[in-house]
Amino acid sequence: MVVERSHRECVLCGACFTGRSFLCRSCSARYRRERPSRQLRRRFYEGVDRLYPGWANTYGSYNPPLGLLRVLDRLPRTVRILELGCGGGALLRELAARGFFELVGLDLARTALVEARQRQTPASLVLAEAERLPFHDRSFDIVLAADLIEHVDDVDEHLAEVARVLREGGQYLVKTPNRPLAEAYYRLVGLDDYPFWHPSLLSPGELRAVFARHGFTACFVAQPGLTPAQLRKIPSRLLRRLAQTLPVSCLPVWLRPHLEVVAVLRVGR
Numbered sequence: 001m002v003v004e005r006s007h008r009e010c011v012l013c014g015a016c017f018t019g020r021s022f023l024c025r026s027c028s029a030r031y032r033r034e035r036p037s038r039q040l041r042r043r044f045y046e047g048v049d050r051l052y053p054g055w056a057n058t059y060g061s062y063n064p065p066l067g068l069l070r071v072l073d074r075l076p077r078t079v080r081i082l083e084l085g086c087g088g089g090a091l092l093r094e095l096a097a098r099g100f101f102e103l104v105g106l107d108l109a110r111t112a113l114v115e116a117r118q119r120q121t122p123a124s125l126v127l128a129e130a131e132r133l134p135f136h137d138r139s140f141d142i143v144l145a146a147d148l149i150e151h152v153d154d155v156d157e158h159l160a161e162v163a164r165v166l167r168e169g170g171q172y173l174v175k176t177p178n179r180p181l182a183e184a185y186y187r188l189v190g191l192d193d194y195p196f197w198h199p200s201l202l203s204p205g206e207l208r209a210v211f212a213r214h215g216f217t218a219c220f221v222a223q224p225g226l227t228p229a230q231l232r233k234i235p236s237r238l239l240r241r242l243a244q245t246l247p248v249s250c251l252p253v254w255l256r257p258h259l260e261v262v263a264v265l266r267v268g269r
Helices: 025-033 038-051 066-072 090-097 110-118 155-165 179-189 204-213 228-232 237-244
Strands: 006-009 016-019 080-084 102-107 124-127 140-146 166-177 216-221 258-265
Touching: 038 110, 066 140, 066 166, 066 216, 066 258, 080 090, 090 102, 102 110, 110 124, 140 155, 155 166, 155 204, 166 179, 166 204, 204 216, 204 258, 228 237
Parallel strands: 080 102, 080 140, 102 124, 140 166
Antiparallel strands: 006 016, 166 258, 216 258
16 A cells, blocks of 8 residues: 555546545545446556555565464465465465465456466466356365455455355455554545545454354454554654554454454355
8 A cells, every 4th residue: 555645646547646545536536436347446456566566465565464374374285275366476475385285366457467477476376356256166275365355346245255165164364454443544644545445344343244144253363463564654663663562462353453364164054
């Protein structure tokens, strides 16, 4: 996410403006009134990769799901894992380094998969939408999505697809911003276009409820600390150093900057 105020062009229409957001005020207002097509979303994320490579997850690993990686470390290396929103493949390469070898990555943006292939990511890579998964029923033991679910238009459609491709007892591992805190931050720094790129932010209670509707039992996992992306948003070097020592894992779920969840698909649901 871009937070430095600068002169820039709108990712969608190309209009020049000064601000911190990806979209100009006109596009921000338009897409608060109407839902963008999935083709337009693809163009948006490919545009972010082109215009803001220093912030795009395609070209770096700024928000690793540290709590979920600890969960994955306890699993057999033979499990078949699908990562949704894999970006440039950084997390897939991390999983491969930890010994996992049955890996599939999916992303909406062509730019992301080009980067993942150029970095020789050891996974099968698929261009597709997270609400329409091009896989057979019960194909995976684990589905993993780090900072993806908040980007989908229809969370129910998305979770129905995840439940379909997971084997019984499989797990959906999710990292996503905590809606009340995220919305307060976006408004504070002037990111008025956030409903376009984060249309499905969820609070802890909302996340638990939507998982339950689709046959999942959700358990929140504590994050060990702030991620590089979260630290990068703190304005002063001194405050960043202090924030690095923040005992995030001790915070109640509703106060965590993001949520990491292990959702287990109930057998015989």
